[in-house]
Amino acid sequence: MxxxxxxxxxxxxxxxxxxxxxxxxxxxxxxxxxxxxxxxxxxxxxxxxxxxxxxxxxxxxxxxxxxxxxxxxxxxxxxxxxxxxxxxxxxxxxxxxxxxxxxxxxxxxxxxxxxxxxxxxxxxxxxxxxxxxxxxxxxxxxxxxxxxxxxxxxxxxxxxxxxxxxxxxxxxxxxxxxxxxxxxxxxxxxxxxxxxxxxxxxxxxxxxxxxxxxxxxxxxxxxxxxxxxxxxxxxxxxxxxxxRGAPILAEMIGFGMSADAGDITFPSVEGASRAVQACLDDAGLTAADVDHINAHGTATTANDATEAKVIRAVFGDAADRLAVSSTKSFHGHGLGAAGGLELVAAIVAAQDGFVPPTLNLTELDPECPLDVVTGTGRAMDVRTVVSNSFAFGGLNAVLAIRRAEG
Amino acid sequence: MSDLEQKIFDIVVDKTELTHDRLSREARISDLEISSLDFVEIVFAVEEEFDIEVPYNANTMDADFETLGDIIDAVAAEIAKQQ
CATH class of the missing domain: 3.40.47.10 (Thiolase/Chalcone synthase)
Incomplete structure (x- = not known):
């Protein structure tokens, strides 16, 4: 391919x-x-x-x-x-x-x-x-x-x-x-x-x-x-x-989409999970291959609890070893731009071996049992990153990238 | 029942499929199964009716408004602020 x-x-x-x-x-x-x-x-x-x-x-x-x-x-x-x-x-x-x-x-x-x-x-x-x-x-x-x-x-x-x-x-x-x-x-x-x-x-x-x-x-x-x-x-x-000797920032390896066909504002675990799974399948990844997720992470009550369930549903026990962060805490919710801003953050994470923190997190919500990176971020080996976007209207789109490797 | 209560109950009936006999100050919003979008519409209608702003946030709804009485009290407080 x-x-x-x-x-x-x-x-x-x-x-x-x-x-x-x-x-x-x-x-x-x-x-x-x-x-x-x-x-x-x-x-x-x-x-x-x-x-x-x-x-x-x-x-x-x-x-x-x-x-x-x-x-x-x-x-x-x-x-x-x-x-x-x-x-x-x-x-x-x-x-x-x-x-x-x-x-x-x-x-x-x-x-x-x-x-x-x-x-x-x-x-x-x-x-x-x-x-x-x-x-x-x-x-x-x-x-x-x-x-x-x-x-x-x-x-x-x-x-x-x-x-x-x-x-x-x-x-x-x-x-x-x-x-x-x-x-x-x-x-x-x-x-x-x-x-x-x-x-x-x-x-x-x-x-x-x-x-x-x-x-x-x-x-x-x-x-x-x-x-x-x-x-x-x-x-x-x-x-x-x-x-042509161009600098390669990262490799684009996966894309998955789905529709909830549910509620116009409330997200669905089932619908979003299918988009994440479709992305992994498109990229030929197993759950254990992913190092970091740039989460949709809007900080609404509904999204974050739902997204945690999505990540748990798709990644199972591998979610324990998955560094999750939402850079919306830095730049806000860019709506139509959000996935673009967050893919930049995902590429930076892979390039620099650095997962940016989720800012402003005072105490992890028990409804969101994930390894959410906080504080000053985390230096770690980041080979594969997934970036989630779950829209109002139940339209979901998920990307996967891999660190540039010949 | 106060005039304020009556008006708020009328709005709830208008925006949901609930009937008047289910509404009281003590009725719990979770028991009435009012959806969050219906609730946004109810608050909007109340604000329009009384020309006030109700400090309502869908993310903290459960903590802020447990019963219909909580809404009535919040509206009464906002109206008092204006007078």
Missing amino acids: TRVAITGMGVVSAIGNDIETFRRALHDTTGGLAPAQGLDEVPKGITVVGQVRDFDAEARFGRDRLALLDPFSQFAMAAADEAIGMAGLDFRADPAMGQRTACIIGTGGAGIATLQEGFVRLYRDGKHRVNPFTVPRYMGNAACSQVTMAHGITGPSFAVTSACATANHAIGLGFHMVRGGVADRAVVGGTDALVNFGNLKAWEALRVVSRDTCRPFSKDRTGMVVGEGAGVFVLERWDDAVA
Whole structure:
């Protein structure tokens, strides 16, 4: 079977707008959750957010291009620039290569900030017109299209959406396309720009947001923290990467999906377990092969207890030797970007032999009987990592990677 | 039964399939089998009705609200705060 290498990655997040800053934050256990900045008003029920900060969009894109870019596109483009630069690919210089490259960039909220600005003009300010670029800014495929346009990627390209599992679906689909020969390489990931008043009000209304901060698997957790950002990756055939001497960050080895067909918000042990098992099967892994799980770990009561049961159900006794962590405690819940941010963390774990800690855990919830890594993290041999995403709506997507080994 | 109680019970009946005869201050929310999403809708309707904000978090619901009386007391407290 065709092996698939990850040769580039890029990130925009509350803990850094480039990979090395993100990596340093994980090692230094420097979380990025803080009160929202720059909003006219912050909903009372939102104490902290995983907000992208110090992102100089004008310097990156210039004023002319910015007019067409909702923040969710800006984040994806910045992450894609970093990933493609790291992979050392230039699609413009080689149009034939561009045609054999897929681009799949998912999003949960798409251009919600742009829509909101339009509604504020119409319904609050009594204006009669909205931004002329409202449609091309807010449409769900805008980020994907902008990445293809910026880099000259002309193969199969589209956006996917599955709430919190979006990025894993995008990444996994690209992986299967490269492995299956539909494309030679794929630029894949997820993006969301969610720290705006209307969206935060929507999350506040659902009553699942934390009272203080994100405490995955902790007995005293009170909910999730809204985050945002983008994580984008370059996947290509292993042999191509070796032939052109590209740095291989990790190997993509498995992808599993499932639907709960149950509740629109409450997760199912059975449904999520099938996605994890499908991922292991896809990768040819047994339970004992996995060293570390980057958990979905939203820090809601329902998710974490369910996810613990999922891990116990799939891994059995091997779960005792499985280092589990939720990096949402660093960067918040990036929704459509979540799986992207977390795959970066998973790759860092494999590259550096370091499992980042779950921050803010005061006492492990007995309902979550897992080896949750806390404190300053854990230096250990990390060969194989699984990254879980279980979405609202019961759509599950799970990825597996292996440390780069010839 | 106070006017406040009556209004809250009316909202619960409207948002669930429960009948009035099952509702009392002492009725336990877990016994009534009100789903968490129904509960979110109930709290929203109560907030709209009384123009208040109820400090309700689905993650800590079991600890914060055991009976319908707990909800009524929380609403009464919020209304008192406003006056």
